[in-house]
Amino acid sequence: MLRNSVRIARIGGISINIHVSWILIFVLVTWTLAGSYFPQNYPNWPLSLYWTVGLASSVLFFGSVLAHELAHSFVARARGLPVHDITLFIFGGVSQLSEEPQTPATEFVMALVGPLTSIVLGVCFGAVWFVARGMNEPLAALGSYLAFINVILGFFNLIPGFPLDGGRVLRSILWQATGSLQRATRWASLVGQVVAYLFILAGIWQIFTGDWVGGLWIAFIGWFLDNAASSSYRQLTVRNLLAGHKVREVMSRECPEVSVGLTLDRLVSEHMLPTGARCFPVMEGGLVRGLLTLHNIKGVSRDLWATTTVEQVMTPLEGLKRVRPDEELWAAMQNMTADGVNQLPVMDDGQLLGMLGRDNIVSFIRIKGELGI
Numbered sequence: 113m114l115r116n117s118v119r120i121a122r123i124g125g126i127s128i129n130i131h132v133s134w135i136l137i138f139v140l141v142t143w144t145l146a147g148s149y150f151p152q153n154y155p156n157w158p159l160s161l162y163w164t165v166g167l168a169s170s171v172l173f174f175g176s177v178l179a180h181e182l183a184h185s186f187v188a189r190a191r192g193l194p195v196h197d198i199t200l201f202i203f204g205g206v207s208q209l210s211e212e213p214q215t216p217a218t219e220f221v222m223a224l225v226g227p228l229t230s231i232v233l234g235v236c237f238g239a240v241w242f243v244a245r246g247m248n249e250p251l252a253a254l255g256s257y258l259a260f261i262n263v264i265l266g267f268f269n270l271i272p273g274f275p276l277d278g279g280r281v282l283r284s285i286l287w288q289a290t291g292s293l294q295r296a297t298r299w300a301s302l303v304g305q306v307v308a309y310l311f312i313l314a315g316i317w318q319i320f321t322g323d324w325v326g327g328l329w330i331a332f333i334g335w336f337l338d339n340a341a342s343s344s345y346r347q348l349t350v351r352n353l354l355a356g357h358k359v360r361e362v363m364s365r366e367c368p369e370v371s372v373g374l375t376l377d378r379l380v381s382e383h384m385l386p387t388g389a390r391c392f393p394v395m396e397g398g399l400v401r402g403l404l405t406l407h408n409i410k411g412v413s414r415d416l417w418a419t420t421t422v423e424q425v426m427t428p429l430e431g432l433k434r435v436r437p438d439e440e441l442w443a444a445m446q447n448m449t450a451d452g453v454n455q456l457p458v459m460d461d462g463q464l465l466g467m468l469g470r471d472n473i474v475s476f477i478r479i480k481g482e483l484g485i
């Protein structure tokens with residue numbers, strides 16, 4: 113689950129979350145529809161009708177984005193990839209996959225089904241407009257807006273820049289052709305960045321020709337696409353480097369243990385400065401009681417160091433996230449990022465085996481990279 117998101121439902125075992133940025137978009141869309149789009153196109157409605165149809169359109173738009181994501185997720189699951197949740201955020205949605213597709217064919221179908229769902233929905237809403245026009249103006253207005261927005265959503269996602277759906281389709285084709293996922297991702301990301309720059313250039317051109325609101329929007333979408341393309345490429349590279357490796361391979365085993373009664377000034381001068389360690393298991397009678405990090409010490413003012421013991425400032429074991437030695441390194445790193453911590457104790461059967469730090473992973477990646485493994 114992404115940070116700053118709330119779960120609103122569960123559909124077929126997949127939890128549906130909303131990111132805070134999405135609430136802003138929901139309000140903005142409703143407000144634009146009720147306050148300007150419908151009044152301009154249908155000037156004779158009473159005010160309450162603008163808001164009713166505006167709100168209904170927003171909710172159905174939200175439902176359409178969700179249907180698009182559910183289509184991806186259901187195909188993923190049918191192909192044996194576990195999907196835990198879908199998060200709706202500012203530019204639509206993301207399905208959280210814990211694994212990448214195993215074959216080009218799976219990726220191809222999985223990516224294509226989303227935009228297809230949007231386009232089919234667009235056609236259905238078009239039919240609503242067609243039947244209702246001349247009989248029920250609000251219903252026809254709702255149908256035509258949703259037909260338009262779903263078709264746009266479908267075609268926008270078909271732009272062949274990774275990580276958009278179209279980019280994934282392109283990647284699966286390149287993957288099939290070259291046999292290398294890494295190379296296919298590299299090329300699909302490059303195309304993604306080219307598309308992003310075209311958006312930015314088009315936006316700047318529009319700004320200079322006078323439509324600076326529209327231009328800013330297009331440039332902003334380009335900037336977003338560029339970010340997404342480069343960060344998903346980086347992420348995949350790291351993921352490939354870590355694939356198949358376990359926590360026990362990189363954890364540091366020499367954790368300087370300290371006892372509960374030690375004062376902070378002695379900890380710093382006798383343990384921290386000489387060893388360069390930043391993180392200490394706090395022990396009592398051979399058992400781990402908690403963990404003390406540089407971060408805990410920074411919160412205590414200097415003149416209290418002589419009278420404060422490590423026990424008073426450590427993070428108790430109960431409050432600590434931990435990893436098991438046989439856990440996948442990639443999964444452990446994602447947990448660290450999700451919790452915003454830099455290290456996790458590696459424990460098995462209540463025994464502390466070592467510490468897994470972000471720096472351990474970084475040097476692991478660097479060494480592998482330099483040796484070209």
Ligand SMILES: [Zn+2]
Nearest residue numbers: 226227269277
């Ligand atoms: Zn999609």
